[in-house]
Amino acid sequence: MTLFWPDPAALEADLLTLAALESPSGDAAAIGQVMAVLEGWARELGGETQTLSGGTRRFAFGVDGQASPLLILAHADTVWPQGTLAQMPLRKDAERLYGPGVYDMKAGLVGGFHALRALGGEWPAGGVVLLVTPDEEVGSPSSRGHIEAEAHAARAALVPEPPVGEGSAEHAHALKTGRKGVIDAAVTLTGRAAHAGNEPERGSSAVAAAAELIGRIEAVARPELGTTVLVTQIAGGTASNVVPAECRLTLDVRVSQAGEDERVLRELAALTPADSRVQADWHLSVNRPPFPRNAETLALFAQAQAAAQELGFTLTETSVGGGSDGNFTAPLCPTLDGLGAPGDGAHAAHEHIRLDLWTERVALLTALLRRL
Structure with missing residues (x-):
């Protein structure tokens, strides 16, 4: 298998595009601006775009109905109100990019699209559905039904939410295999x-x-x-x-x-x-509901471990107390969470991603899409 490593400059440029668009939960117009950018990226990849009730977007790539697709699950909303960028502007240093929403989870959105682009139109059996919701940060009231419907149809769900924060020694290479x-x-x-x-x-x-x-x-x-x-x-x-x-x-x-x-x-x-x-x-x-750490999810994690080994790093897995939309998919299909950019500060003033580690996560997601 040919190993893919993303272009760091291209990743950063696309993240800056999304992060410059503030998208607080409940602001349909603002979230719609983010969705419009994603729709453009999806069209470039030949994807089919569908707007579902409540504003959720469904992007389908190579979905033919002949086999169960893979599901990538992400959200476009953030906890930050309009005007936050004026007090908390985007900035970077040698290793980190700071700003509202970059860690949770606009870097994950960008990474998902770069992984799809890396496939070059060679979609896995059954194709890929990328579901982007507008209300994860407020409990997913309008999108839960869409998430569960896609999980019922999928053979696995990959969630590019942030991994464990930098306060943990295992943050860089831990995937989430369980959530409360x-x-x-x-x-x-x-x-x-x-x-x-x-x-x-x-x-x-x-x-x-x-x-x-x-x-x-x-x-x-x-x-x-x-x-x-x-x-x-x-x-x-x-x-x-x-x-x-x-x-x-x-x-x-x-x-x-x-x-x-x-x-x-x-x-x-x-x-x-x-x-x-x-x-x-x-x-x-x-x-x-609980995201159970079960045999099916651990088998999916084993695939990720093998992919990481080929890429030259070691993965660990952990269970966490916080919830995500992966809680809705995990009872219905094998689910791996924490595939987003390493960093820290979700919902906090020091929110940031590690630019030097982000490429590993995108390479891993790409390898998983090719293996599954």
């Missing part, structure tokens, strides 16, 4: 207000009820199963001399194993305050 599922959870407690000085006995404190409830909420966790339940925000009360009638708790809930999401939802919904005068209104939903 995410549950959106919050509870609003409603009691009764009263004058805290004159007649506190006539009130029922929602804040006091919340304080008692927090321990029982966090006891739903099962660390031995990888399930974490943490109360991360609390808001309540109106003034120092008023018995607080309302308090809201927001939780961070993550699960590693299938079925744990159902248990957690059931047990949280059953929790009520010890003070019967205070009512609890739970708001619970599964944001993303």
Whole structure:
């Protein structure tokens, strides 16, 4: 097999094109500008472009219906609001390129197109579908159905999201073979207000009820199963001399194993305050299911390991707590995540990619497309 190494200057130029287009979640016009650039790149490769409901774009390359295609899954939205570039402009040093959205995940988008271009029209059996969503950073409400439909039809999914950040010693050569599922959870407690000085006995404190409830909420966790339940925000009360009638708790809930999401939802919904005068209104939903580290995904990782060895480097694999759209594909087809550019600072002011390591990731993605 002929080994492909991308042109670093061409990669950087295309990334600067995308990164100069701010694309915050929820801004359809801004995201549409990014999608228009991608549509142009897809046309250059002879791809078929389809706009799906909610603004997701489906790019098909050599898909003939004779075999199951490979799926590349990416997103065009970022967490950064319009105007961020004015305070946080794109810049580079010898090894890194900094800027909003470069790491999560515009470098992954660029790398995906360069890998497809490297195939020179020699598509793998069944072809390749590149699905680019507009709302990953807000939970993929409009795109989840499209993602799952493509995963049902695909023989494998490759996700060029960022790998583990530079804070980890394994960041440069680790792929993600598992992710925790995410549950959106919050509870609003409603009691009764009263004058805290004159007649506190006539009130029922929602804040006091919340304080008692927090321990029982966090006891739903099962660390031995990888399930974490943490109360991360609390808001309540109106003034120092008023018995607080309302308090809201927001939780961070993550699960590693299938079925744990159902248990957690059931047990949280059953929790009520010890003070019967205070009512609890739970708001619970599964944001993303667990991405299981299973035999099928590990077999796909073995293919990536072999490809990396041919390219001259060693890959490792890891499971992480954060979710991605790969959580939707992993229960339906073998999935490898973390194929994007190494770097650090997702959603942070120091967001950047490692230019010196990015070419390896694009070469790896290209080799995988040729092997699978």
